[in-house]
Amino acid sequence: MGLIDIIKKITQKGGKGMKKIEINPMTRLEGHGKITIFLDEQGNVENAFLQVVEFMGYEKFLIGMPIEEVPRTVQTICGV
Amino acid sequence: MSKPKLAYYLAGGCGGCDIAVVDLSETLVDVALQLDIVFWAPTVADAKYKDLEAMPDGSIDVGLVSGNVRNSEHEHIVKVMRQKCKVLIAFGICASCGGIKGLVNLHTTEQLLDKAYINTFSTDNPEKILPQTTVVVDGKYELTLPSLMDARPLDQVVKVDYYVGGCPPYHEHIGKAFMALLSGQLPPSGSWITMGKAVCEVCNRNPVLQGKSKKFATTVKRTIDGPPSEDGCLLEEGYLCLGPVTQGDCGSKCPSANVPCRGCGGPIPGVKDFGLRAISAIASMLDNEELVDQIPDPVHLFYRYTLPSSFLGKKIKR
Structure with a gap:
C-alpha cells in the first residue's frame, strides 16, 4: 500500500473539514525535519510541506576563528 | 530475562555520535543483540516523537541523548526522555557540556539569524524573511517551528546520570561504556564514564x-x-x-x-x-x-x- 492509499484509508474513517497529518521527526536521516500534509474534505492531499526545524548559526560564530581551525570545526555541521 | 530497553535521541547535534556507535562494527552486533532498541530518532529507527510519548514512564532502561538543547522541541523531548528512562546518559560533548554548537551563546539569536539569512554575501533575501515559530501559508495552511533558545547542556534541563565525552566519543570507549552498562558495573550516578586519564x-x-x-x-x-x-x-x-x-x-x-x-x-x-x-x-x-x-x-x-x-x-x- 502506498502512502496516498494509507492517507485515504485514514481519512475515510475521519470527520469533515481539513485534516492535518504531521510526520515528526522524519527518520533514518541526520538533521531534524518535519512533514506536514493537509487533506481536503474528500481526504485527498491538498498540500504538503517539508520543514527543516533546526538552525545552527555557524555563519556567525565562526567569525574570528583561525582559518586552520575551521575544517575541524565545521565538520560538526553534519557528522554523518 | 528480557533484554534491556534502549532509547537514543539526537537533539541539537550532528549525528557524529550516532556514527561513532556504528564505528563499533563487530562489537555493535554483540551489543545490539543484547538490547531492545525502542526509540532512536531521527537517525536509525522509525519511531516518532508521539510513539516515545506514549511509552509508560520509567519503561526504558537506558536513554542516550546526544546534542545540546537548543530549541523548544529539544527541551520537550529531552524531558520526555527523562520521564521514560531509568538511566539517562549525556552522550558526547554537546550533551555533556554544550559542544561546538554551544558557541552560539556568544551571540544573540537576532545576530545569528541576521548573519545566516540576511547579511551573507551569498544570500539573496531582499524581503529579509526570517524563520518564524508560526506561519500561515496562503491563508489556510498553518505551520509551526520550535522556538530558538541559548544552547544548554543536558544537565541544565534534566537530571543526568552519566556523562560520556568526545566529539564524537571514541568508538573503543563507547564499547567499554556499553559493556559497563550491560554488566551493571557503573560508577556512582552523576559521574563521567571515563578511564580518568588525561x-x-x-x-x-x-x-x-x-x-x-x-x-x-x-x-x-x-x-x-x-x-x-x-x-x-x-x-x-x-x-x-x-x-x-x-x-x-x-x-x-x-x-x-x-x-x-x-x-x-x-x-x-x-x-x-x-x-x-x-x-x-x-x-x-x-x-x-x-x-x-x-x-x-x-x-x-x-x-x-x-x-x-x-x-x-x-x-x-x-
Whole structure:
C-alpha cells in the first residue's frame, strides 16, 4: 500500500473539514525535519510541506576563528 | 530475562555520535543483540516523537541523548526522555557540556539569524524573511517551528546520570561504556564514564612518559606555521594543545596525527569549568607573560566544546 492509499484509508474513517497529518521527526536521516500534509474534505492531499526545524548559526560564530581551525570545526555541521 | 530497553535521541547535534556507535562494527552486533532498541530518532529507527510519548514512564532502561538543547522541541523531548528512562546518559560533548554548537551563546539569536539569512554575501533575501515559530501559508495552511533558545547542556534541563565525552566519543570507549552498562558495573550516578586519564597521560609525545621533564613553551605557534617535530610535545613546541586537561579516552588520537588537542573529551575528573582549567594550564606552561597576548582567538580555543557548561555560560555576548 502506498502512502496516498494509507492517507485515504485514514481519512475515510475521519470527520469533515481539513485534516492535518504531521510526520515528526522524519527518520533514518541526520538533521531534524518535519512533514506536514493537509487533506481536503474528500481526504485527498491538498498540500504538503517539508520543514527543516533546526538552525545552527555557524555563519556567525565562526567569525574570528583561525582559518586552520575551521575544517575541524565545521565538520560538526553534519557528522554523518 | 528480557533484554534491556534502549532509547537514543539526537537533539541539537550532528549525528557524529550516532556514527561513532556504528564505528563499533563487530562489537555493535554483540551489543545490539543484547538490547531492545525502542526509540532512536531521527537517525536509525522509525519511531516518532508521539510513539516515545506514549511509552509508560520509567519503561526504558537506558536513554542516550546526544546534542545540546537548543530549541523548544529539544527541551520537550529531552524531558520526555527523562520521564521514560531509568538511566539517562549525556552522550558526547554537546550533551555533556554544550559542544561546538554551544558557541552560539556568544551571540544573540537576532545576530545569528541576521548573519545566516540576511547579511551573507551569498544570500539573496531582499524581503529579509526570517524563520518564524508560526506561519500561515496562503491563508489556510498553518505551520509551526520550535522556538530558538541559548544552547544548554543536558544537565541544565534534566537530571543526568552519566556523562560520556568526545566529539564524537571514541568508538573503543563507547564499547567499554556499553559493556559497563550491560554488566551493571557503573560508577556512582552523576559521574563521567571515563578511564580518568588525561590525553597527556596516554600521549606518545609526552616527554614525562619518556623519563624527561617538560619544558616551558618559548613561542606560540599555529598549525599553519609549519609541522611539529615527529615525536616532541606539541605544547613544548608552542602549539597550544589542551591535552593536559582533557579526558584521554580517545587514546590521544589528534596529537598522534600532529594536531593539537582542542578538548573534545571533556574535563578531567574533578574539574567543573573546562575553559578556566585550560587557561590556567596553558598559562602555567608558557615561558613568559608576553606570550599570552599571542594566543590566537582565546574563546574559540579554550571554550570550543564547553561554553554553555562554563561559568561564562551565556553571559558574554560579542
